[in-house]
Amino acid sequence: MISEVPEIHTGWGLNLKARGFSADNFEEVRRFRENNLTRGVIPSGLSRSYGDSSISSGGVRFKSSNYRGISIDALTGLADCGSGVSIRDLEYEAHLRGFLPPVVPGTGFVTLGGAFASDIHGKSQQTDGNFSDHVSSISVIDGEGFERKFAPESEEFKATAGGMGLTGFISRLEIKLKKVDIPMVYQEEVRVRNLSEMLSTLEGLEAKYPYTVAWIDLSGSYEGRGLISGGRFAVEREVSGTKKLDFGFDKTPKVTSVPFLGYFNFMKYPSIRAFNEFWYRKPLKEGLATFPKFMHPLDSIGNWNKIYGKSGFVQYQIVISDENREVLFQILSLLKKHKVSSFLTVLKKFGHKGSGYLSFPMPGWTLAMDFASDSKNLSQVIRVLDKMVISSGGRVYLTKDSTSSPDSIALMYQDLEKWKSIKRKMDPSNFWQSDQSRRLNLC
Numbered sequence: 001m002i003s004e005v006p007e008i009h010t011g012w013g014l015n016l017k018a019r020g021f022s023a024d025n026f027e028e029v030r031r032f033r034e035n036n037l038t039r040g041v042i043p044s045g046l047s048r049s050y051g052d053s054s055i056s057s058g059g060v061r062f063k064s065s066n067y068r069g070i071s072i073d074a075l076t077g078l079a080d081c082g083s084g085v086s087i088r089d090l091e092y093e094a095h096l097r098g099f100l101p102p103v104v105p106g107t108g109f110v111t112l113g114g115a116f117a118s119d120i121h122g123k124s125q126q127t128d129g130n131f132s133d134h135v136s137s138i139s140v141i142d143g144e145g146f147e148r149k150f151a152p153e154s155e156e157f158k159a160t161a162g163g164m165g166l167t168g169f170i171s172r173l174e175i176k177l178k179k180v181d182i183p184m185v186y187q188e189e190v191r192v193r194n195l196s197e198m199l200s201t202l203e204g205l206e207a208k209y210p211y212t213v214a215w216i217d218l219s220g221s222y223e224g225r226g227l228i229s230g231g232r233f234a235v236e237r238e239v240s241g242t243k244k245l246d247f248g249f250d251k252t253p254k255v256t257s258v259p260f261l262g263y264f265n266f267m268k269y270p271s272i273r274a275f276n277e278f279w280y281r282k283p284l285k286e287g288l289a290t291f292p293k294f295m296h297p298l299d300s301i302g303n304w305n306k307i308y309g310k311s312g313f314v315q316y317q318i319v320i321s322d323e324n325r326e327v328l329f330q331i332l333s334l335l336k337k338h339k340v341s342s343f344l345t346v347l348k349k350f351g352h353k354g355s356g357y358l359s360f361p362m363p364g365w366t367l368a369m370d371f372a373s374d375s376k377n378l379s380q381v382i383r384v385l386d387k388m389v390i391s392s393g394g395r396v397y398l399t400k401d402s403t404s405s406p407d408s409i410a411l412m413y414q415d416l417e418k419w420k421s422i423k424r425k426m427d428p429s430n431f432w433q434s435d436q437s438r439r440l441n442l443c
């Protein structure tokens with residue numbers, strides 16, 4: 001059904017808002033647009049993208065909630081799925097048959113359509129690549145309303161992987177699952193005192209663990225101290241003796257909520273500093289963890305994004321090449337100088353370039369920072385960060401972006417013109433549009 005009156009739509013950052021309609025039936029959307037709308041329609045999953053990529057002011061947010069169903073071939077591990085299926089649901093069904101999805105993000109509340117449209121990466125990017133590397137076909141409803149199936153070699157597949165929903169609505173995907181004997185993780189955490197130690201320890205841990213990620217303290221003295229977490233699948237002897245193993249996969253995951261906090265932003269410098277101090281000193285983990293807890297640590301709290309109050313927050317995620325690792329030190333100095341702090345900062349090494357024309361990953365370092373939108377000096381700092389990223393040949397992640405300009409995106413994404421030519425071919429009337437695509441001149 002299409003909503004009768006416009007609603008307020010936001011992304012996970014709650015910083016950008018759009019007044020638009022929502023719908024879950026494609027024929028209704030098409031009729032509605034022909035009769036009423038000049039603004040476009042944008043596909044939407046579970047709205048875990050941070051900025052304005054799945055909202056359209058004056059347009060329609062077309063939800064994938066009716067595109068369900070998972071069918072897994074128990075021999076080959078090929079999963080045929082509706083795009084509205086969540087990563088959590090796929091993990092649950094796959095683990096029952098001895099498989100798991102090879103690439104999963106930091107939250108399981110992401111749809112498969114959204115995962116493909118952002119060409120997401122996980123903690124094993126350096127070994128497993130990106131989400132689209134494990135997809136053997138997609139079905140897409142293009143701008144003319146035709147549903148077509150594409151294989152990985154086609155230019156339409158490459159334009160849709162990381163294409164932010166702008167080449168069409170993904171209705172189904174075939175995903176190659178990974179065979180897993182014991183769906184439990186053995187994890188180890190290491191504490192490091194500064195950024196140099198962090199980079200070398202992270203690289204060292206990669207030899208031991210396929211899953212690695214680091215949390216950095218971006219407050220206080222901004223030296224880049226933090227915790228590194230490594231993980232691998234558990235082996236038989238580590239679980240033997242445990243009477244009844246709880247693998248931790250829930251068909252209906254239990255989620256608690258942060259109590260209503262009013263419209264106040266709790267993430268001011270003193271509370272960010274206090275949290276980071278506490279987190280840095282927490283006891284280190286070593287031993288077995290469930291796959292969902294290890295991969296999606298924040299999923300038990302449903303609405304943690306509300307702690308930033310009514311103006312929300314900006315997530316700024318970049319990747320830069322290894323030769324330019326100096327830029328990471330410069331970023332710390334810049335943030336220290338302007339006293340801009342990030343509540344939750346994540347660093348990880350990438351090993352593979354994405355195969356989509358607008359895929360974000362490339363070999364090097366990725367850093368994701370969360371800034372309260374009302375932080376003093378934030379826009380000035382982001383302008384400098386953009387320049388640093390561009391001059392070092394890096395880029396920002398479109399699914400997190402809410403601040404970039406058309407010029408900066410053109411410099412960051414070398415295949416942008418190629419992508420635009422395929423967008424024009426698949427969607428000549430710009431049926432599919434978002435606030436982000438208009439902001440960045442992507443349509």
Ligand SMILES: Cc1cc2nc3c(=O)[nH]c(=O)nc-3n(C[C@H](O)[C@H](O)[C@H](O)COP(=O)(O)OP(=O)(O)OC[C@H]3O[C@@H](n4cnc5c(N)ncnc54)[C@H](O)[C@@H]3O)c2cc1C
Binds near residue numbers: 118120165298
């Ligand atoms: C806590 C948290 C942790 C995260 N961790 C990671 C991480 O580790 N790695 C990572 O890469 N990302 C991560 N993300 C980002 C997230 O994986 C992406 O933003 C993902 O695209 C969100 O999927 P969604 O279903 O919520 O899609 P939405 O947010 O609703 O949409 C995102 C984009 O996908 C498009 N889209 C959605 N569904 C379809 C469809 N059926 N057809 C075509 N286009 C579609 C939309 O138009 C939009 O452009 C994280 C986000 C959060 C909130």
